[in-house]
Amino acid sequence: MPTDRLEAFSDGVIAILITIMVLExxxxxxxxxxxxxxxxxxxxxxxLSFVYLxxxxxxxxxxxxxxxxxxxxxLWANLHLxxxxxxxxxxxxxxxxxxxxxxxxxxxGIVLLAAALAYYLLQATLLRACGPDSLLATxxxxxxxxxxxxxxxxxxxxxxxxxxxxxxAVYVLVALIWLVPDRRVERVVTNxxxxxxxx
Amino acid sequence: MPTDRLEAFSDGVIAILITIMVLExxxxxxxxxxxxxxxxxxxxxxxLSFVYLxxxxxxxxxxxxxxxxxxxxxLWANLHLxxxxxxxxxxxxxxxxxxxxxxxxxxxGIVLLAAALAYYLLQATLLRACGPDSLLATxxxxxxxxxxxxxxxxxxxxxxxxxxxxxxAVYVLVALIWLVPDRRVERVVTNxxxxxxxx
Amino acid sequence: MPTDRLEAFSDGVIAILITIMVLExxxxxxxxxxxxxxxxxxxxxxxLSFVYLxxxxxxxxxxxxxxxxxxxxxLWANLHLxxxxxxxxxxxxxxxxxxxxxxxxxxxGIVLLAAALAYYLLQATLLRACGPDSLLATxxxxxxxxxxxxxxxxxxxxxxxxxxxxxxAVYVLVALIWLVPDRRVERVVTNxxxxxxxx
Amino acid sequence: MPTDRLEAFSDGVIAILITIMVLExxxxxxxxxxxxxxxxxxxxxxxLSFVYLxxxxxxxxxxxxxxxxxxxxxLWANLHLxxxxxxxxxxxxxxxxxxxxxxxxxxxGIVLLAAALAYYLLQATLLRACGPDSLLATxxxxxxxxxxxxxxxxxxxxxxxxxxxxxxAVYVLVALIWLVPDRRVERVVTNxxxxxxxx
Numbered sequence: 001m002p003t004d005r006l007e008a009f010s011d012g013v014i015a016i017l018i019t020i021m022v023l024e025x026x027x028x029x030x031x032x033x034x035x036x037x038x039x040x041x042x043x044x045x046x047x048l049s050f051v052y053l054x055x056x057x058x059x060x061x062x063x064x065x066x067x068x069x070x071x072x073x074x075l076w077a078n079l080h081l082x083x084x085x086x087x088x089x090x091x092x093x094x095x096x097x098x099x100x101x102x103x104x105x106x107x108x109g110i111v112l113l114a115a116a117l118a119y120y121l122l123q124a125t126l127l128r129a130c131g132p133d134s135l136l137a138t139x140x141x142x143x144x145x146x147x148x149x150x151x152x153x154x155x156x157x158x159x160x161x162x163x164x165x166x167x168x169a170v171y172v173l174v175a176l177i178w179l180v181p182d183r184r185v186e187r188v189v190t191n192x193x194x195x196x197x198x199x
Numbered sequence: 200m201p202t203d204r205l206e207a208f209s210d211g212v213i214a215i216l217i218t219i220m221v222l223e224x225x226x227x228x229x230x231x232x233x234x235x236x237x238x239x240x241x242x243x244x245x246x247l248s249f250v251y252l253x254x255x256x257x258x259x260x261x262x263x264x265x266x267x268x269x270x271x272x273x274l275w276a277n278l279h280l281x282x283x284x285x286x287x288x289x290x291x292x293x294x295x296x297x298x299x300x301x302x303x304x305x306x307x308g309i310v311l312l313a314a315a316l317a318y319y320l321l322q323a324t325l326l327r328a329c330g331p332d333s334l335l336a337t338x339x340x341x342x343x344x345x346x347x348x349x350x351x352x353x354x355x356x357x358x359x360x361x362x363x364x365x366x367x368a369v370y371v372l373v374a375l376i377w378l379v380p381d382r383r384v385e386r387v388v389t390n391x392x393x394x395x396x397x398x
Numbered sequence: 399m400p401t402d403r404l405e406a407f408s409d410g411v412i413a414i415l416i417t418i419m420v421l422e423x424x425x426x427x428x429x430x431x432x433x434x435x436x437x438x439x440x441x442x443x444x445x446l447s448f449v450y451l452x453x454x455x456x457x458x459x460x461x462x463x464x465x466x467x468x469x470x471x472x473l474w475a476n477l478h479l480x481x482x483x484x485x486x487x488x489x490x491x492x493x494x495x496x497x498x499x500x501x502x503x504x505x506x507g508i509v510l511l512a513a514a515l516a517y518y519l520l521q522a523t524l525l526r527a528c529g530p531d532s533l534l535a536t537x538x539x540x541x542x543x544x545x546x547x548x549x550x551x552x553x554x555x556x557x558x559x560x561x562x563x564x565x566x567a568v569y570v571l572v573a574l575i576w577l578v579p580d581r582r583v584e585r586v587v588t589n590x591x592x593x594x595x596x597x
Numbered sequence: 598m599p600t601d602r603l604e605a606f607s608d609g610v611i612a613i614l615i616t617i618m619v620l621e622x623x624x625x626x627x628x629x630x631x632x633x634x635x636x637x638x639x640x641x642x643x644x645l646s647f648v649y650l651x652x653x654x655x656x657x658x659x660x661x662x663x664x665x666x667x668x669x670x671x672l673w674a675n676l677h678l679x680x681x682x683x684x685x686x687x688x689x690x691x692x693x694x695x696x697x698x699x700x701x702x703x704x705x706g707i708v709l710l711a712a713a714l715a716y717y718l719l720q721a722t723l724l725r726a727c728g729p730d731s732l733l734a735t736x737x738x739x740x741x742x743x744x745x746x747x748x749x750x751x752x753x754x755x756x757x758x759x760x761x762x763x764x765x766a767v768y769v770l771v772a773l774i775w776l777v778p779d780r781r782v783e784r785v786v787t788n789x790x791x792x793x794x795x796x
Contacts, residue, residue, distance in 0.1 A: 005206055005260050007602055012214030012410075015609030019617060020218060022683050024226075027621075027690040031698040050683070054676040061602050061672070075260065076378075079253040086221050086249070093226040101230040179673075204405055204459050211413030211609075219417060223425075274459070275577075278452040285420050285448070292425040300429040403604055403658050410612030418616060422624075473658070474776075477651040484619050484647070491624040499628040 001070050006078055010060055013082045017089055018053045021046050024093040045096030048172065049088050052112065055178045056085060056119065066135040067126055074129065077122040084115040105167045106160040112171065113153040120146055149174050200269050205277055209259055212281045216288055217252045220245050223292040244295030247371065248287050251311065254377045255284060255318065265334040266325055273328065276321040283314040304366045305359040311370065312352040319345055348373050399468050404476060408458055411480045415487055416451045419444050422491040443494030446570065447486050450510065453576045454483060454517065464533040465524055472527065475520040482513040503565045504558040510569065511551040518544055547572050598667050603675060607657055610679045614686055615650045618643050621690040642693030645769065646685050649709065652775045653682060653716070663732040664723055671726065674719040681712040697761045706754040706768060713746050746771050 025042055028035035060081075091111050095104040123140060130136045140146075152174050160167030224241055227234035259280075290310050294303040322339060329335045339345075351373050359366030423440055426433035458479075489509050493502040521538060528534045538544075550572050558565030622639055625632035657678075688708050692701040720737060727733045737743075749771050757764030 001260075001264060005210060008207060008605060009210045009214055009256060009260075011602060011606045012211055012609055013218055015606055016215055016218040016613055017221075018679075019610055019613040019683055020221065022614075022617065022687055023222070023620070025687045027687065027694060031691070031695045031701050033700055036700070036704065047680075050676075050680055054673070057606060058669070058672050058676075061598075061606075062669070065598060072257070072261070075257050076253070079249075079257075082217075083246075083249055086218055090221055090224045090226065094230070097226060098230045103232055103235075104230050107235065200459075200463060204409060207406060208409045208413055208455060208459075211410055212417055215414055215417040216420075219420065222421070271456070271460070274456050275452070278448075278456075281416075282445075282448055285417055289420055289423045289425065293429070296425060297429045302431055302434075303429050306434065399658075399662060403608060406605060407608045407612055407654060407658075410609055411616055414613055414616040415619075418619065421620070470655070470659070473655050474651070477647075477655075480615075481644075481647055484616055488619055488622045488624065492628070495624055496628045501630055501633070502628050505633065 001072075001075075003064050003067055003070050006070055006075060007061075007064055010078060010082065011057070014053055014057045014060075014085065017085055018050055018057075021049055021089045021092055024089060024097075041099055042093075042096040045092050045100075048168075048175065049092040051175050051179070053085065053088065055175065056081075056115070059119070059178075062139075063123065063126065063136070066139050067130065070126070071129055074122070074125050077118075077125040081115065081118040081122050084111055084118050087111045088115075100164045100168060102161045102164055102167075105164050106157045109153050109157040109160060109167060109171060112174075113150055113157070116146075116149050116153060120150075145177060148177070152177075200271075200274075202263050202266055202269050205269055205274060206260075206263055209277060209281065210256070213252055213256045213259075213284065216284055217249055217256075220248055220288045220291055223288060223296075240298055241292075241295040244291050244299075247367075247374065248291040250374050250378070252284065252287065254374065255280075255314070258318070258377075261338075262322060262325065262335070265338050266329065269325075270328060273321070273324050276317075276324040280314065280317040280321050283310055283317050286310045287314075299363045299367060301360045301363055301366075304363050305356045308352050308356040308359060308366060308370060311373075312349055312356070315345075315348050315352060319349075344376060347376070351376075399470075399473075401462050401465055401468050404468055404473060405459075405462055408476060408480065409455070412451055412455045412458075412483065415483055416448055416455075419447055419487045419490055422487065422495075439497055440491075440494040443490050443498075446566075446573065447490040449573050449577070451483065451486065453573065454479075454513070457517070457576075460537075461521060461524065461534070464537050465528065468524070469527060472520070472523050475516075475523040479513065479516040479520050482509060482516050485509045486513070498562045498566060500559045500562055500565075503562050504555045507551050507555040507558060507565060507569060510572075511548055511555070514544075514547045514551060518548075543575060546575070550575075598669075598672075600661050600664055600667050603667055603672060604658075604661055607675060607679065608654070611650055611654045611657075611682065614682055615647055615654075618646055618686045618689055621686060621694075638696055639690075639693040642689050642697075645765075645772065646689040648772050648776070650682065650685065652772065653678075653712070656716070656775075659736075660720065660723065660733070663736050664727065667723070668726060671719070671722050674715075674722040678712065678715040678719050681708055681715050684708045685712075697765060699758045699761055699764075702761050702764045703754045703757040706750050706757060706764060709768065709771075710747055710750040710754070713743075713750060717743055717747075742774060745774070749774075 025039065025046065028039060088111060091104065091108040095101075095108045098104060123143075123146070127134070127137055127140065152170055156167045156170030156174075159170060224238065224245065227238060287310060290303065290307040294300075294307045297303060322342075322345070326333070326336055326339065351369055355366045355369030355373070358369060423437065423444065426437060486509060489502065489506040493499075493506045496502060521541075521544070525532070525535055525538065550568055554565045554568030554572075557568060622636065622643065625636060685708060688701065688705040692698075692705045695701060720740075720743070724731075724734055724737065749767055753764045753767030753771075756767060
């Protein structure tokens with residue numbers, strides 16, 4: 001199976017998730033700057049989740065750029081990832097409308113953790129199909145970020161119960177780690193004699 | 200007509216349906232694990248409908264991968280399928296927000312039944328256009344699952360009035376039957392000398 | 399400019415419109431068949447608008463299948479059509495939640511009329527760019543349906559004030575006229591020596 | 598990296614934003630023309646934002662039509678633009694549901710200004726990657742409109758506090774400036790010997 005419909009469907013779902021969160025931004029009754037300031041926690045949580053979904057889209061885009069064909073198992077591993085991502089708007093709302101209390105903040109981290117594991121599973125499914133000498137295997141390499149993130153999420157979940165802002169700070173940290181450009185796939189694609197086949 | 204816009208439009212509609220259901224998940228007022236537990240029936244119904252829409256997307260993807268061109272009749276058979284699928288979020292909400300009472304649970308099954316029949320109709324329309332020696336005809340084969348599902352849905356609809364959980368159990372069973380990988384199309388595509396034409 | 403992004407964007411907007419209307423279907427409080435029956439006018443209006451948006455998508459798909467390149471003017475003529483279509487969910491809700499009173503029913507017809515004129519304008523813009531000997535000109539031909547529809551919409555708008563059901567009946571009639579398969583484009587595409595270029 | 602998934606994702610997000618605003622149009626309780634007239638400010642603000650998002654989509658479409666490949670930095674510059682555009686429905690609602698008071702009207706202008714700067718940044722990122730002799734550099738040229746718009750937005754933001762309608766008038770003026778067809782890219786594409794590579 002070629003990868004184009006898988007990419008189109010994932011693009012669609014992530015595009016919808018990233019914009020659905022705007023619906024969580026309730027239009028304030030009053031028309032003052034103070035009223036907008038009251039929406040600030042919700043806005044900041046929206047920015048964080050926007051960045052997270054952007055990171056997932058970006059990494060998904062890069063990963064599938066070095067894959068040519070996918071099997072039925074990959075379609076389900078991909079849907080599994082999309083499922084956890086689809087819970088992000090709900091958790092963003094629960095966490096931010098209540099000013100980041102411990103339980104919703106921890107639950108937000110649990111969904112991030114589950115999404116990270118689902119991404120890891122999707123990557124592993126693709127790697128098994130492509131083989132250890134594939135472009136994808138070269139591009140993924142040691143995958144330090146992918147292995148560090150779940151540990152940090154667990155830390156963030158635990159810290160949410162100590163101090164809510166410590167939990168949020170860890171989530172922001174993980175996002176920043178991923179925002180630093182990761183040139184692995186681009187380097188591999190550029191070095192490839194005939195350019196990328198899929199993507 | 201090539202199949203690409205049909206696939207893109209269907210991908211779009213199914214991607215939206217699968218994410219719209221997240222809007223049904225009301226952010227709880229309280230910020231305790233107990234409050235999240237109160238949302239559990241809604242969450243589980245969301246998982247079930249997510250899996251069903253995933254199955255339809257997956258099967259749709261596989262079916263159109265062995266089809267090269269479509270006629271105007273296929274476009275309408277496809278819209279007819281999308282219409283029934285578009286009622287899934289509404290029924291999911293009605294069923295789960297009220298803790299799975301008999302009538303909404305049966306109505307959920309009726310929509311699943313109608314979607315299954317619409318899928319069968321779409322498949323038949325494509326088969327008639329492609330002919331009995333086509334890749335599609337080989338890939339569909341005896342279509343045991345496609346013939347068994349409507350019978351099970353009828354059983355589930357009836358059982359909803361006896362015991363709500365029996366009805367839900369049958370719907371879960373049908374989803375599990377479809378989740379078991381179906382290698383027919385992939386086998387046909389792999390064996391084809393020149394790979395898939397469309398898809 | 400090639401037509402692919404125009405088609406992808408239009409597919410996206412129409413796919414969203416067709417599914418957004420599901421959000422208008424409020425989950426009934428009660429869980430009886432009677433409660434579902436109370437939603438029946440809303441459901442029927444949803445079916446009508448679903449069919450209308452399906453017709454527009456179908457015709458848009460056929461029209462652009464015989465067009466190779468588009469200019470900036472076409473992009474705006476297309477956005478103008480999408481604007482009027484984007485008002486359909488709003489009018490569907492206003493009309494059906496209030497049991498089809500005269501003003502909303504007439505307003506629904508006015509939006510249908512505006513969408514029909516916008517489609518006609520888009521078609522004219524494309525025809526001017528393609529020339530009178532183009533495939534598109536052959537495919538459009540005399541365009542009897544396109545000329546009849548606005549007249550019928552005006553009739554429906556007027557009749558809404560006499561008897562609401564007469565107005566609705568005219569809108570249903572126009573939809574039925576368009577549902578009858580229109581083989582013009584498919585015939586032209588099939589007869590073309592090298593198959594469709596775009597699409 | 599080829600540009601197709603970037604374009605598909607951006608198309609998806611902009612298509613959703615442009616249609617999400619319809620959800621802000623609350624169905625009036627009453628069924629008279631007067632009730633619809635009460636929704637007029639909301640409708641007009643919707644038209645303005647629809648045109649703005651249409652302009653962004655149109656310009657984005659043109660800009661990427663002369664670009665062949667994108668890097669990871671471009672993906673983030675693009676997400677940054679989409680972030681500011683995603684706030685448009687929220688600001689449209691805040692501004693129009695309250696009949697265009699100063700603060701929300703100024704805030705609407707601030708978001709338009711931020712989106713314009715984000716677009717400028719995306720363009721600069723692409724220009725740096727493509728080089729000064731690229732098609733894109735020729736197409737962008739002196740970019741008079743791109744440089745004038747931020748100045749006008751600042752003017753509009755300031756005027757919102759003097760008289761709300763002056764602020765809105767400036768925003769309408771900027772939209773009109775952009776609506777005037779901009780043939781630069783099309784001219785470049787047409788003059789190119791082998792037609793556009795990407796797009």
